[in-house]
Amino acid sequence: MIDTNSNYLMTINGQATASTSTKPVYNPATKQVIAEVPDCTNEQFEAAVASSRNAFSSWSATPIEERQAIVARLGDMLEEQAGEFMALLTREQGKPAAGAEWEVYGSAAWLKAIATQSLPEEVIEDNDERKVITRYTPLGVVGAIVPWNFPLLLAVWKIAPALVAGCTVVLKPSPYTPLCDLKFVELAQQILPPGVLNCISGGDDLGRWMTAHPDINKIAFTGSTETGRHVMSSAGEHVKRVTLELGGNDPAIVLPDVDAKAVAPKLFWAAFQNNAQFCNATKRLYIHESVYDEVRDALVEFINTEVKVGNGAKEDTDLGPIQNSMQYEKVQMYFADCKNNGHKFAVGGEIDTSAEGWFVPVTLVDNPAEDSRIVREEPFGPILPLLKWSDEADVIARANDTIYGLGASVWGEDLDAVQRIGSQIEAGTVWLNEVHQYSPFQAFGGHKQSGLGCENSLHGLMEYTNWQTITLNKKGANQS
Numbered sequence: 001m002i003d004t005n006s007n008y009l010m011t012i013n014g015q016a017t018a019s020t021s022t023k024p025v026y027n028p029a030t031k032q033v034i035a036e037v038p039d040c041t042n043e044q045f046e047a048a049v050a051s052s053r054n055a056f057s058s059w060s061a062t063p064i065e066e067r068q069a070i071v072a073r074l075g076d077m078l079e080e081q082a083g084e085f086m087a088l089l090t091r092e093q094g095k096p097a098a099g100a101e102w103e104v105y106g107s108a109a110w111l112k113a114i115a116t117q118s119l120p121e122e123v124i125e126d127n128d129e130r131k132v133i134t135r136y137t138p139l140g141v142v143g144a145i146v147p148w149n150f151p152l153l154l155a156v157w158k159i160a161p162a163l164v165a166g167c168t169v170v171l172k173p174s175p176y177t178p179l180c181d182l183k184f185v186e187l188a189q190q191i192l193p194p195g196v197l198n199c200i201s202g203g204d205d206l207g208r209w210m211t212a213h214p215d216i217n218k219i220a221f222t223g224s225t226e227t228g229r230h231v232m233s234s235a236g237e238h239v240k241r242v243t244l245e246l247g248g249n250d251p252a253i254v255l256p257d258v259d260a261k262a263v264a265p266k267l268f269w270a271a272f273q274n275n276a277q278f279c280n281a282t283k284r285l286y287i288h289e290s291v292y293d294e295v296r297d298a299l300v301e302f303i304n305t306e307v308k309v310g311n312g313a314k315e316d317t318d319l320g321p322i323q324n325s326m327q328y329e330k331v332q333m334y335f336a337d338c339k340n341n342g343h344k345f346a347v348g349g350e351i352d353t354s355a356e357g358w359f360v361p362v363t364l365v366d367n368p369a370e371d372s373r374i375v376r377e378e379p380f381g382p383i384l385p386l387l388k389w390s391d392e393a394d395v396i397a398r399a400n401d402t403i404y405g406l407g408a409s410v411w412g413e414d415l416d417a418v419q420r421i422g423s424q425i426e427a428g429t430v431w432l433n434e435v436h437q438y439s440p441f442q443a444f445g446g447h448k449q450s451g452l453g454c455e456n457s458l459h460g461l462m463e464y465t466n467w468q469t470i471t472l473n474k475k476g477a478n479q480s
Helices: 042-061 064-080 082-093 097-114 151-165 179-188 204-212 225-238 260-276 292-306 325-340 392-400 415-422 457-462
Strands: 010-012 015-017 022-027 032-038 122-126 130-138 141-145 168-172 197-199 218-222 241-245 250-254 282-288 344-347 363-366 383-389 407-411 429-432 465-473
Touching (some): 010 179, 042 141, 064 097, 064 151, 082 097, 141 204, 151 179, 151 218, 204 225, 282 392, 292 344, 383 392, 392 415
Parallel strands (some): 141 168, 250 282, 250 407
Antiparallel strands (some): 010 015, 022 032, 122 130
16 A cells, blocks of 8 residues: 555656655646645656666566566556545546546556457468567567546556566656656555656656657657657657557537437537547537437537536536646637637536636537637537538548547447448547447557557557567578
């Protein structure tokens, strides 16, 4: 057991490490400082990388069965302290109890599930004369850069496959939400050898140091597409491997045969789960014109009667605040742009800037123009454009007309139509009559500028390995 309420320190080479300066961490529901965390110096960063490099030779040589057992035990240990981590996650990120429970228990489940995965050698040829195999060898040191919307789960999505593959990790949490990650890595030191998993906290400089460092072999990054471009450019200097999980502008297409009241709650959560601070949130809702009014009105009724925005620490809260002041200001910009362009709000639209925390009302924009900013861009907050469609080919073209290609969903009773439309959407994950279904055994990644590579499944595990082909001439060196 560890204390999740105080002493938030970095972990470098297995040791709790402070720094000469600190950075504040805020509770977004109150705007109050709840902790101070170390601001990692360059010397400390170099020590973390060196310790991971030193640990790599022994960790990569550890039998995979032992690595798997340790990763599974990490899942058990997190589960044993789930309540403490849930409370801490709500304090630093703002999400209500249901979201915190899903993330913490999901992280534990992911650790245990990824621990069952392995990449056996592939025998290409094996006869009396020759043997050819392809095997998967660990890349080395992984720099894992984690965002603030799902700080623990998206850290685990990187840590678990990296450790199972035989890599070592330097983890950089978001400066907005470092607390759960610092404590999880502290917990992990009880069973991991020193240097296998380090955690350093600080600002944007850390990310730049990581992407440019010659002794970090791979960057696993989740964040915005804009930042992802910089990561990819910097990593290219050393031909560093990258996995990039980036932004999205996910469309949802609603067919004319839906029951408006039945589908409204599903569409709501598709868009507003985690207060819409979610790369895979529905960000454009295309509703067939024949049921547009009914679906819009059912969504408004659901929002007005079933959804409460507030402090995630309170039991009756459904959606929490915007996580940080920077994002709050960005979301305000989209509200202002809608007003300046005369867009109509079906519900919401007015932000109370005097609220205790960074709270924004759930807002629906009623059929804005296709070329408006609220349609073309990713606000990453609880404001959603509703759009009419009538022609199937047209709505597919509109759904695909974006630089993004992360996820999408299609909703309807005509399963042939649902599948026909879904198969034409350019996205890494397309959900049909469901949404946000993930699995450790299901590949997750983006098309176009939503990412590069994937996480989860054996495909995700491969991202932490090199492919090595070994050929053997069985006749020996002296035989022709």
